[in-house]
Amino acid sequence: ETGVTQTPRHLVMGMTNKKSLKCEQHLGHNAMYWYKQSAKKPLELMFVYNFKEQTENNSVPSRFSPECPNSSHLFLHLHTLQPEDSALYLCASSQDTQGYTEAFFGQGTRLTVV
């Protein structure tokens, strides 16, 4: 596989459930990102990882917990979510976080919280 792959593509979960989103990149990049896309809003940055280290948390509630075991894999662990957390969650990667490099996105996970 090439590019950035996200699983699952769709997820429905109750407010008391615990689930995880997975992202894998096959581009040899060192930086990975989680973005949230809600209806009528621009994409919002959630977390940034560079060489497995979290470098940015954009004031995200603690019910979202990221994990980056290596430069190729990124997870977003979800627990006790709210209905307003329903959105498209997008993972992205880039060569580094210097700002000059191109970002590549996955197909996203459509999350519905019921």
Added chain:
Amino acid sequence: KQEVTQIPAALSVPEGENLVLNCSFTDSAIYNLQWFRQDPGKGLTSLLLIQSSQREQTSGRLNASLDKSSGRSTLYIAASQPGDSATYLCAASAGTALIFGKGTTLSVSS
């Protein structure tokens, strides 16, 4: 704080027309500007990347320009086709991540 605005929010054109999508940003201190395409319910596909030192980039029927001093970028689509129907997003890189506009939803009718 960087803000990115895209106008218009939606655009409908007949097949074959040439069209321009607009993107403006408030802070000219950007590293690059990227244009993406997003089909309904899908992820983002990178179309063009313009570095801050460049004025334009071309890929096939697409041409993107960048004017840092005025805080503007345009995406020109030549000879539009129904397959071009999608939402087009621009994003400015001002540091560790991208700042996105809300997008322009394009509909091309045959």
